[in-house]
Amino acid sequence: MRVSQLLIPTLRETPAEAEVISHQLMYRAGFIRKTAAGVYTYLPLAHRVIQKISRIVREEMDAKGGQEIMLPIIQPAELWQESGRWAVYGDEMFRLKDRHQREFCLGPTHEEVVTDLVRGEVRSYKQLPLLLYQIQNKYRDERRPRFGLMRGREFIMKDLYSFDRDAANCKQSYAKMYDAYQRIFSRCGLSFRPVEADAGAIGGTGGTHEFMVLADSGEAGIVYCPQCDYAANVEKAECKPQVKAIDATPSAKELVATPGAKTIEAVTKFLHTEPECLIKTLIYRIDAKLVVVLVRGDREVNEIKLNNVFGAMTVELASAQEVNQLCKCETGYVGPVGLTEVEIVADAEVPLMVNAVCGANDNGYHFKGIKPGRDFTINQVVDLRTIEAGEPCPKCGEPLATARGIEVGQVFNLGTTYSEKLNAKVLGENGKEQTLYMGCYGIGVTRTMAAAIEQNYDQDGIKWPMPLAPFQVVIVPVNLKEQAVVDAAEKLYAELLKQRVEVLIDDRDERPGVKFKDADLVGYPLRVTIGAKTLQDGNVEVKFRATGQVEFVPVEAVVDFLQVQIAAQLASCGN
RNA sequence: CGGGGUAUAGCGCAGUUUGGUAGCGCGCCUGCCUUGGGAGCAGGAGGCCGCAGGUUCGAAUCCUGCUACCCCGACCA
Known part of the structure; x- marks a missing residue:
């Protein structure tokens, strides 16, 4: 087909609404x-x-x-x-x-x-x-x-x-x-x-x-x-539970003042401890029911897994008001201790914790020395967290990427x-x-x-893999006033069509730069540039969009050359 | 669904605060010129300024309502 006749409305500027x-x-x-x-x-x-x-x-x-x-x-x-x-x-x-x-x-x-x-x-x-x-x-x-x-x-x-x-x-x-x-x-x-x-x-x-x-x-x-x-x-x-070495000797539950410490980070800093020593307590509304969800302080709840545990329609964090009603405190000080009216589900790592820190359900206070099972009851222990890079593969134990x-x-x-x-x-x-x-x-x-x-682009535009490219080859005659150039381009075009190559000829009376820019933008895998100088030497230029590689090929050999390239690229991915 | 923003020529934007009947760049059309990486000159076409009301002698601009579109959020206590 001819670029002059095809509806390919390219733009120099990116529309404001396009994000990705x-x-x-x-x-x-x-x-x-x-x-x-x-x-x-x-x-x-x-x-x-x-x-x-x-x-x-x-x-x-x-x-x-x-x-x-x-x-x-x-x-x-x-x-x-x-x-x-x-x-x-x-x-x-x-x-x-x-x-x-x-x-x-x-x-x-x-x-x-x-x-x-x-x-x-x-x-x-x-x-x-x-x-x-x-x-x-x-x-x-x-x-x-x-x-x-x-x-x-x-x-x-x-x-x-x-x-x-x-x-x-x-x-x-x-x-x-x-x-x-x-x-x-x-x-x-x-x-x-x-x-x-x-x-x-x-x-x-x-x-x-x-x-x-x-x-x-x-x-x-x-x-x-x-x-x-x-x-x-x-x-x-x-996720398999990863045991972190914490002080293994259980100590007694202790109420400590933690004014203003409402995040894992703040509590960690305030008590000179590590996130993995904290119990993160989240109140979820699962369908209509409020549920207490516990994970280690350095972990993230996996809501998909949570949803599956309950076979729920919706899983959402409870609102601040709901949390306040249930725990009688702000969200930053919520903990499982003393919450007997609601179901408590914990990630598999939580029962392994000793001397943990959690919220005290009292604004400005946390507990230290918490032992799950002793200081509060867990109704259900399941895998509830999101896996992280470097954890051992569940099949072979190697670190995951x-x-x-x-x-x-x-x-x-x-x-x-x-x-x-x-x-x-x-x-x-x-x-x-x-x-x-x-x-x-x-x-x-x-x-x-x-x-x-x-997966396939650069700053100039798209780099189509050969099997998906809208056209495999674009022919760019550099100057339409040079009859020899036009003749060579048209001859090549006709020959490639005959060989059933998916080819376009950019027959627009534009300056070469415009055609090159458009070709790069659209992302044809192969571009054949035909100019007066190279043609005098009997050559045309073939440029590979994916690699930027350029080859000068004798005019009489270019049809074969292109067909070989196309076949090779298609074959390399099983076509 | 919550919050924020935008809506003016095909695309990107200015003009709106301070009301006076619309502009810039790119693109498009004509001509000349140019021809290996988005040339240059000259001339031109193109807008219900998102829609509907209102205020005013006069509204892209002020007010009210609507609609569309975009972004962020709806994940950590």
Whole structure:
């Protein structure tokens, strides 16, 4: 295609509203425009990238026996009421009514709809396993859309749903998808890592993994073991209690004045002790109930784990008033001693503490010499904290490393959670009905596009991995007044088209600098510059966007040269 | 949902305090000129100053209400 004819509205300046790099670059390079908060229009370049990602996804889904279908975006409330998620999903769901006041939603996901299909059409175990997938828009009314395509309200997602006769077969489907995902993100040319994850709102009884594209700007924290294959989202990573050497001889409980010391830091300083000697006491409101949560002073509560302990809908810190009512003091002096009316849950490290410090539930006072179990009762001891870098790997004991990641895919083993609620059964070999085992496997297509940029850019613009690039090659004739230059460019363009290379020719009557800047910004992997001087020597210049490397190639050899480069780059990531 | 901010040309912004009918840079159009990293000169197009009320002889500017968008927060006692 010709740049002069393509809608690629590049901008010299970054729109004020774009915060993250992928958003800024996609806006500036003419990939996207915003239509509403969290809702974007995809221009031709973005559309091409989306098609490329989708194609890779399709090929790998099909290779595992997946069958592509399309499911409705507008979904009736009844189905969601049946699964119980009409109420659970809350404000995240776009809801609407038709002219008869019947309720619908814009599908945030499609478990209900697809299960409804299967329960109606699949009767026998002989029809299993059944792997159905779709690549479509999904809708989530995020409480705060941000980061451009990373957290939009309308986004493109691939979801595959697996239906199996039993848990063992379901596990096989899960393994197939896990494998497919490894292949997909490899083929996209991305650096990624699958991690153990929390199942969150989708729930389900089996395991779940998230696929993280590694990027410093990632929203998710992950830990991984440099020695073995263990890797997990910090939300999920299980913590072993780490015993710190504290004075092991228990002493008596002692009330000490700590005026003005309302933070871990202040109390530590005031009493000349260490954060790990303090018991951090937090009052949470879990659904409607207040709960006392204890972790060591140097640790952080993991609200996801806390939520899972209670199977709760909402987990929130209690308000200052609620704390005051319960403990009769300000938040800075809260402690577990004497709190008998509420449930006290403690992280596994807390019972190991001796001579600890905690708030005295009296403004300006703390206790010293506290021994959990002796001075207060713990109702439940569980892993409640967030793991930290350097802690031993739960599998092999080596110190864990941390990284940031962008979640681009997640695989869930759902078990019978949905099929039971929606009554999805088939007849088994024994002639009896059995409930289907399900899995669901999502990939954020538009988010993958954004993640690819977060991982591959420099100050000049995007550096597309070859498999995702909207075009593989751009030809830049330096001067349109030089007939020889134009002729050589057009000839090369025609030849590359014939060879089915995805090529653009920048035939705009612009100065060379403008074309170079745009080429760098959009991020074509290969740029062929054709100028009068090099052409006199019979050469053209090929520049690699990713490395900045430049090669002069004889005109007659350039088609082959480019094809070899493209094939090599594609092959290097398994295409 | 809580707090803060913004809304003026396609993009980035000034003008608002002190009311007098809109400006700068980039981009866009025409011409000349230029051609290996966002050139130069000349001419030009483009704005219901977010929306709706109000005050005033007169409102981008003051007042009221609304809407949209952005940022921060909703995580540590």
